Amino acid sequence: MKIFIETLGCEKNTADSESAAGILERAGHEIVSSPMQAEAIMVNTCGFINDAKEESIDRIFDMAEYKKNGGILIVSGCLSQRYGEKLYEQMPEVDIFLGVNDYQNLPQILEQHKNGKRAKHINTYEKAYMELGKRKRTNPSYSAYLKIAEGCDNVCAYCIIPAIRGRYRSRKKEDILAEARELSENGCKELILIAQDVTAYGKDLYGEYCLPELVNALCEIEQLHWIRLMYCYEDRITDELIATMANQKKVCHYIDIPIQHGSDVILKSMNRHSTRASITNTIHRLREAIPDIHIRTTMITGFPGERKAEFDELVDFVNEMRFERLGVFSYSKEEGTAAASMKGQVREETKLKRKDLIMSMQREISLECNRQHIGQILEVLVVDREEDGTYIGRSAYDAPEIDNEVIFTAQGEYEPGTFLQVKITDAFDYDLIGEAEEEK
Incomplete structure (x- = not known):
């Protein structure tokens, strides 16, 4: 079965989604990159604060649109764990509700769903950390x-x-x-x-x-x-x-x-x-x-x-x-x-x-x-290259997605995941500007 996984919320959810993808692949399923390709869609939700809950619910309804020609819609993660019993009654569009402790059972749950019957699997936590096997990476490999x-x-x-x-x-x-x-x-x-x-x-x-x-x-x-x-x-x-x-x-x-x-x-x-x-x-x-x-x-x-x-x-x-x-x-x-x-x-x-x-x-x-970084040379991890040839990177002082970026020029061509020495020439509220220090 072709399965698309949509991940919302924090990095811990990202790790859970990658673990779920690995479990599904080992069971013979194929993870696809678009909901339009999918026979089943899983939305891994966040239920931490109101804004996150609203985003999760909106995204569930967005994904439900892809079910018009058949298919299975699965909702997993914190929102499902927290409100699964209630949502099961309120969201008939969803076929399967899955808690945060049930990813290892996904292949069997999908097999059981072949009869078309809706289900909810929301178990309480285990007493020890549960290993879920090799993850299928969705983030950049570096x-x-x-x-x-x-x-x-x-x-x-x-x-x-x-x-x-x-x-x-x-x-x-x-x-x-x-x-x-x-x-x-x-x-x-x-x-x-x-x-x-x-x-x-x-x-x-x-x-x-x-x-x-x-x-x-x-x-x-x-x-x-x-x-x-x-x-x-x-x-x-x-x-x-x-x-x-x-x-x-x-x-x-x-x-x-x-x-x-x-x-x-x-x-x-x-x-x-x-x-x-x-x-x-x-x-x-x-x-x-x-x-x-x-x-x-x-x-x-x-x-x-x-x-x-x-x-x-x-x-x-x-x-x-x-x-x-x-x-x-x-x-x-x-x-x-x-x-x-x-x-x-x-x-x-x-x-x-x-x-x-x-x-x-x-x-x-x-x-x-x-x-304070102007004039300094920082080690920068290349993340992306823009159409105009400038590069986007991060310094050791910046986590992905949430912190500053370093926008810099370079004479050579560099792949994402490359580390370069970049001289900082200017600074803004949340970004640095620089030039790569390249070997002559």
């Missing part, structure tokens, strides 16, 4: 997300992920290293470690936090050039992890830390384990050990109880820390979370106004940071 754990134990007051994905389950180190070696042998040069909380890796499986040990082992894989850390919780960024980042040349001087706020009152209400003081201390430790480190974070505006005083603290915090990379979300009230029933819910208009104010501040901070 860069890959590597999931090192599933689920989350943090239980932040605004977040539904633990209810969807279950308790934290670390993946066995040997399985991670085996996949990393396989990816590198197939052309992967940049490995991006992901989980709901990367810094919690190993505690459940080995009795202690093992991220530094894992990173050191990954650095021994010869073909890998960059290793990038995403979703690192501040309270578990140890001196050992910082030393590993500073000493291992393959580890990008970049770290993603979801901080969420700068007020202790709000951080406590969010059930975060950090304080403003602890966050400030961790940022100083990182910058002292790795002077050129670029820190990415996210903030939430309009969390219940955020008065002007707490928002002013957030503004002051962002100004003080001057994060090189920052994104802002307005608080999304999610049913089933502790925050949904909290007093002091903030008006939507106020949330958005506060979000815009922080982002306006950040544009200036980002421009200031980018201008």
Whole structure:
């Protein structure tokens, strides 16, 4: 059967879709690149916040249009896991609802569907990380997300992920290293470690936090050039992890830390384990050990109880820390979370106004940071070539899709996945301009 997979949401969903594609191919199915070619379509959805849910629902209905001449429509992922029972009644267009723990059963589920009967398969999480076999890559071969754990134990007051994905389950180190070696042998040069909380890796499986040990082992894989850390919780960024980042040349001087706020009152209400003081201390430790480190974070505006005083603290915090990379979300009230029933819910208009104010501040901070690179020579990964001959790339300070790009000219012709030395000649809010330093 020809199957098309549409992936929405975060990088963890991308990894799940690639695992599902691998499972389907091994069972004899063909993964196609267009829904118009497909006999079955799977939409891997996001159900994290309202905007993501709306996007997922819209995309399901878009894909349903391709069913007019027959075919099977499958909905998987977080939205399906969270609302599958309800959606099964409300969306007769969908033939199969699949949860986040059921990808390994896809071939059998499709076989059972030959009788045309609708079905839902939404199982609760396993007690251990479930290996799904070799992935079929959909991203460029030179860069890959590597999931090192599933689920989350943090239980932040605004977040539904633990209810969807279950308790934290670390993946066995040997399985991670085996996949990393396989990816590198197939052309992967940049490995991006992901989980709901990367810094919690190993505690459940080995009795202690093992991220530094894992990173050191990954650095021994010869073909890998960059290793990038995403979703690192501040309270578990140890001196050992910082030393590993500073000493291992393959580890990008970049770290993603979801901080969420700068007020202790709000951080406590969010059930975060950090304080403003602890966050400030961790940022100083990182910058002292790795002077050129670029820190990415996210903030939430309009969390219940955020008065002007707490928002002013957030503004002051962002100004003080001057994060090189920052994104802002307005608080999304999610049913089933502790925050949904909290007093002091903030008006939507106020949330958005506060979000815009922080982002306006950040544009200036980002421009200031980018201008510091003018005159420097950065190592840049080629991502694409424009029709006019200019190149699009990323530096070690930039994760795919979410961070800056480096736009540069070059005399030679270079394929995506090539690393070049680029001299930065100009800077904008979120992009750098440069010229490749090529051998004469």
